[in-house]
Amino acid sequence: DAGVIQSPRHEVTEMGQEVTLRCKPISGHDYLFWYRQTMMRGLELLIYFNNNVPIDDSGMPEDRFSAKMPNASFSTLKIQPSEPRDSAVYFCASSPVRGGLEQYFGPGTRLTVT
Amino acid sequence: QQPVQSPQAVILREGEDAVINCSSSKALYSVHWYRQKHGEAPVFLMILLKGGEQKGHDKISASFNEKKQQSSLYLTASQLSYSGTYFCGTGLGAGNNRKLIWGLGTSLAVNP
Numbered sequence: 579d580a581g582v583i584q585s586p587r588h589e590v591t592e593m594g595q596e597v598t599l600r601c602k603p604i605s606g607h608d609y610l611f612w613y614r615q616t617m618m619r620g621l622e623l624l625i626y627f628n629n630n631v632p633i634d635d636s637g638m639p640e641d642r643f644s645a646k647m648p649n650a651s652f653s654t655l656k657i658q659p660s661e662p663r664d665s666a667v668y669f670c671a672s673s674p675v676r677g678g679l680e681q682y683f684g685p686g687t688r689l690t691v692t
Numbered sequence: 693q694q695p696v697q698s699p700q701a702v703i704l705r706e707g708e709d710a711v712i713n714c715s716s717s718k719a720l721y722s723v724h725w726y727r728q729k730h731g732e733a734p735v736f737l738m739i740l741l742k743g744g745e746q747k748g749h750d751k752i753s754a755s756f757n758e759k760k761q762q763s764s765l766y767l768t769a770s771q772l773s774y775s776g777t778y779f780c781g782t783g784l785g786a787g788n789n790r791k792l793i794w795g796l797g798t799s800l801a802v803n804p
């Protein structure tokens with residue numbers, strides 16, 4: 579399997595612009611997670627889905643952030659408008675329903691907002 | 693609510709042992725351990741569940757003290773490949789509650 583795929587790997591944008599991060603989970607995995615990682619706050623869960631349905635979005639910082647999962651093989655995390663404090667590495671992870679509870683992380687998107 | 697990991701950083705010589713601790717103020721259902729190398733994604737090591745036994749894989753093992761809401765990760769006879777940052781993720785709910793709260797990590801450097 580190709581693993582979790584994220585795009586882009588790096589994104590540099592100016593404050594106020596819209597940013598869209600993309601994720602393709604591992605085929606057959608029913609859980610999808612979006613994380614943000616910074617030195618100060620560590621790894622933070624933003625939102626997670628089960629069978630394309632958002633289960634817990636309590637970690638989404640504010641209304642500027644939104645996430646969708648239109649089908650089992652694709653999810654997006656959108657920031658509009660972006661701010662410098664959004665600069666971080668954003669990880670997507672997926673997990674199977676059956677078997678273990680382990681999460682498989684994608685390579686991440688390094689976002690820089692200037 | 694965020695679990696506390698200790699120590700924050702460890703430097704070892706190849707072949708030495710290390711213990712990394714993870715403590716929570718909340719009752720835990722599960723503790724997950726991951727390792728992240730610089731510039732890469734976190735990689736799963738092991739999960740300990742409430743009521744479960746101590747787990748081990750090769751020379752890395754872990755324990756879970758439910759009463760104290762603590763978990764420890766044991767690395768024995770460390771290898772250069774063990775270098776990285778170790779994170780514990782704590783799960784508060786059973787079943788379909790997959791939300792994890794993560795510690796800030798323990799940086800481990802293994803030198804020749």
